[in-house]
Amino acid sequence: MSVATNLDAVRARILAAEQAAGRPAGSVRLIAVSKEQPIDRVFAAHDHGATDFGENTAQGLVEKAEAFARAGREARFHFIGRLQRNKVNTVLRHAAMVHSVDRIEVAEALSKRSADARLRVLLQVNLGREAQKGGVEVEAAVGLARQVAGLPGLELAGLMGIPPADVDPSPFFAALAELSRALVATPEGARATELSMGMTQDFEIAIRHGATLVRVGTAIFGDRPPHGAVG
């Protein structure tokens, strides 16, 4: 299947899920997760109207963003991976939104260098308490959100989460949606309405639970090339 065909299919599924949830068409933004994909496939998605792309490493972000710039293409890049403090400059230069802030040190490093750029950030929440996954613990999320909201140069835009693999994701999405409502009810979080949840396996379920951003890779681009392949 071509990228264009896949993209059409994903858009149709998003629309159907919005309708099934009684939500307005267009209330969910699709982020095409382009990590590890060859640039020609990513350009194909852009040619077919994709405007937002997700990368999970600083190197991948730089490579894709610079390829777009060289080609005179405009797009928004989202950083969705583990964020290291020494990569903060790189991420700031190329990303419009960071989905993976999970500790105050990283937020402060972003804030210090962001100046008046107003980087939009999401707090990543560790929904399944998994040691191998990033994210702040559920109980600590609202506290961290309040701290991040007070930092200059950043706009606290909402929350992101990834449920554990191979189990029903519904309770985890419901928990993140509940946390989002709690955050939005605080003065600091009133504008933090974005909810980044849902991937290829589960984006329709996430939309049912209120996702505003879905991060979809495989359903658009096909399987990622094996590691080490030249793209």
Ligand SMILES: *Cc1c(COP(=O)(O)O)cnc(C)c1O
């Ligand atoms: C890779 C990745 C995705 C996309 O995963 P697919 O299953 O290919 O849709 C979404 N979010 C994050 C954080 C990822 O690392």
